[in-house]
Amino acid sequence: MHLYSTRNHDHQTTFEEAIFEGLAPDGGLYYPTSLPQLSGELTPDMSFNDIAEVAASALLGDEISENDLRTIIDRAYNFDAPLHQLENGLSVLELFHGPTAAFKDFGARFMAQTMGYFLEKKNRAITILVATSGDTGGAVADAFNGVAGINVVVLYPKGKVSALQEQQLTAKRPNVTALEIDGVFDDCQKMVKDAFGDKDIAQHRTLTTANSINIARLIPQTFYYFYAYSRLQEPFIASVPSGNFGNLTAGLIAKSMGLPITHFIAATNKNDTFPKYLETGTYTPQPSQQTISNAMDIGNPSNFERIQEMYAEKDIHEDISGYSISEEETAQAVAEVFEKYQYSIDPHGAVAYAAAQKHSGTEHKVILETAHPAKFKEVMDSILPEPTEIPAQLQQSDEKHATPMKNDFAELKAFLCS
Ligand SMILES: *Cc1c(COP(=O)(O)O)cnc(C)c1O
Numbered sequence: 187m188h189l190y191s192t193r194n195h196d197h198q199t200t201f202e203e204a205i206f207e208g209l210a211p212d213g214g215l216y217y218p219t220s221l222p223q224l225s226g227e228l229t230p231d232m233s234f235n236d237i238a239e240v241a242a243s244a245l246l247g248d249e250i251s252e253n254d255l256r257t258i259i260d261r262a263y264n265f266d267a268p269l270h271q272l273e274n275g276l277s278v279l280e281l282f283h284g285p286t287a288a289f290k291d292f293g294a295r296f297m298a299q300t301m302g303y304f305l306e307k308k309n310r311a312i313t314i315l316v317a318t319s320g321d322t323g324g325a326v327a328d329a330f331n332g333v334a335g336i337n338v339v340v341l342y343p344k345g346k347v348s349a350l351q352e353q354q355l356t357a358k359r360p361n362v363t364a365l366e367i368d369g370v371f372d373d374c375q376k377m378v379k380d381a382f383g384d385k386d387i388a389q390h391r392t393l394t395t396a397n398s399i400n401i402a403r404l405i406p407q408t409f410y411y412f413y414a415y416s417r418l419q420e421p422f423i424a425s426v427p428s429g430n431f432g433n434l435t436a437g438l439i440a441k442s443m444g445l446p447i448t449h450f451i452a453a454t455n456k457n458d459t460f461p462k463y464l465e466t467g468t469y470t471p472q473p474s475q476q477t478i479s480n481a482m483d484i485g486n487p488s489n490f491e492r493i494q495e496m497y498a499e500k501d502i503h504e505d506i507s508g509y510s511i512s513e514e515e516t517a518q519a520v521a522e523v524f525e526k527y528q529y530s531i532d533p534h535g536a537v538a539y540a541a542a543q544k545h546s547g548t549e550h551k552v553i554l555e556t557a558h559p560a561k562f563k564e565v566m567d568s569i570l571p572e573p574t575e576i577p578a579q580l581q582q583s584d585e586k587h588a589t590p591m592k593n594d595f596a597e598l599k600a601f602l603c604s
Contacts, residue, residue, distance in 0.1 A: 187246055189216040189401060192491045201249050202304050205297065205402040206312070208395045215491050216401045218245075223444045228416035234266050235259050237416055238409040244443065245405055250303065258303055262295035262329075267410045269417040269552070272527045276542070278535065278555045279414050286325045286354050287558035287580055288481070289433065292410060293403030294322075294329035298336070300402050301394075305335035313391045313602070314338045315381055317374035320347045321481055323364075324354030326396045331359040337391075338362040339602070341374040344590070350561065350580060357584040365601070369593030380595045381602060390603045398432045399488050407436030411445060414552050421446035422550040425542040427453050427534040428460065429482035431489040433554060438496055438505070448549050452508040453541035455479045455516065460487055461508030469494075477513055478565045479533040481557065509541035516540060520569045530566065530574060532559040 187201040193214030199207070204216040222244040228237055235256070242255045250258070265283040272278060284291025305312065314336060316326055323340040330338045342355055344366045356364045367374050381387055382395075396403075411424065424447050426434040434452055441447045452460055455477040463469045471486035493502075511519070519536035523529050531539060535555035542551045559566050559574050566574040591597050 187249060188219040190219055191215070192217055192495045201246055201401065205301060205304075205400060206394055208397065208400050215399055215489070215495075217492055217495050218401075218439075221245075221439060221442045224412070228412055230416055230419065232416055234409070234413050235263055237413045238263065238406070241409050241412050241440075241443075242405070245408075250300070254303060258296065258299040262299045262406070263292075265291075267292075267413055269414055270529070272523070272529060275548075275550050276553070277414075277418070277550065278529070278531065278553045279410060280555050281410060282532075282555060282558040282561075284325075285328050285579055286321070287561055287577065288321055288325060289407075289410075289554070289556040290322060290325040290398075291329065292406050293398070293432065294325040294396065296406035297396060297400060297402035298326075298329040298333050302333040302335060309335075311335045311337070311392070312394050314396045315341075315378055315393050315602075316396050317341045317371065317378040318347075318355070319343070319371040320351040322398070324351055327355055327357070327359060327362045327364070330396075331362060333361070336361060338396075339365060341365045341367050341377060341591075341598075343371045343374055344368050346370060352586065352588075353584060356586045356588045358587045364588040365591045365598070366588040367591050367593055373593045377593070377595050377598050381598060384599060387599060387602045393602075397488075398430050404432055404436050404439065404489075407433055408440040408443070410554075411437050411440040411447065415445055415447075418550055418552070420550055421448045422552050423447070423449045423451065423542075423545070423547045425451040425453055425538040425545070425551055425553045427479065427482060427538040427554060427556055429454075429457075429484040429487065431460065431487040431493060433556070434506075435489045435492050435496075438493065441505070442496070449545075449547050450506045451538070451541050451545050451551075452506050453538040454508065454510050455482050455537055456510060456512060457483055457485050458508075458510035459485055460490070461510045463490075464503065464506065464508040477533075478516060478562070479537050481534060482537065507545055509544050511537045511540045517565075517569050519543075520566065524570050530559040530570065531555060532557045532562050533565055 191197040191210035191214035281289035474485040519540040523531045
């Protein structure tokens, strides 16, 4: 796969280089110079990993052999993405069966395994440095757990993440260090940013990011769109609960590869920068507002530049409609899905459900359910008549392993140079 920077089409690179760089040197995002058409059938008897192998080989086969891709996929995924039908013409694609119970497991685990694969070939080692406000850190820490050649350092704000998130972040893992920072998320992010700019640290370690703009997180998110089609065997509309729009961008890539997704519903909470853009043609980033679907509280979606790139010469309205869903509508959707279908949908999936209700398209609608409802137990229990049960993978069990640190870059620097 060759990729170019959205800010300079002459700057091109390979997949291997792009995943270690993250952002292009000019600050742009990497986007494939061309996308293959998927050939061959996607049949209902193929497993998730079979389907992933077909899609991954089409995209990355020039850099990683099919055998190695299969090994990467089998190490990344020992869980499924079941398509649960609510009624005729309406299904939920459950993306929460991974170890941290959110769809970010799909992207983070594939990225971890591909990075490990490339490092092993070159006998190199790197440090992944991330700041987290909660969910991403857990998914990344877990995904890189035990991957050779990679150390992970996660900074999180003390007392500002949920008990469940903290447990996922601080579980004992041989190559992961959780730093509990006496500050807020913005402080953690600033410290990480300073570390990337520091020459002394660069002498001690090669630092890399693992954030959601990395192309290695986007590619594997196409797999479950192909998988949904293999189960449905008919064209469908995808309703995608969106924050940074990685999930939706991956769907657009799958469509560009020939998958018959007839339309995308960009479902946001009241952070409506993208629906406003579709309506007015003007992109105006906003400060984020807090909601009950908090993983989508984003006022300046980081993948916007990629979407803009894809629609430079094509009317975006043909493929995407946007809806902003209020807090009341979200809660109402959680209640309605439970009453009508005896199904617990989490607040993020509920935003996508509510948006799908507003959309007039007639093809089968697939709602992407991005988190297990138990991750938002307090919200769920305040809306539904029955308490939400906590699944085994989310039960509190591990001891907390975290290193306390002041909100002070010098301390982080000393740690990274030691
Ligand atoms: C990250 C996240 C989203 C938003 O996904 P994007 O790819 O950033 O649009 C939606 N739901 C949940 C539960 C998430 O964790």
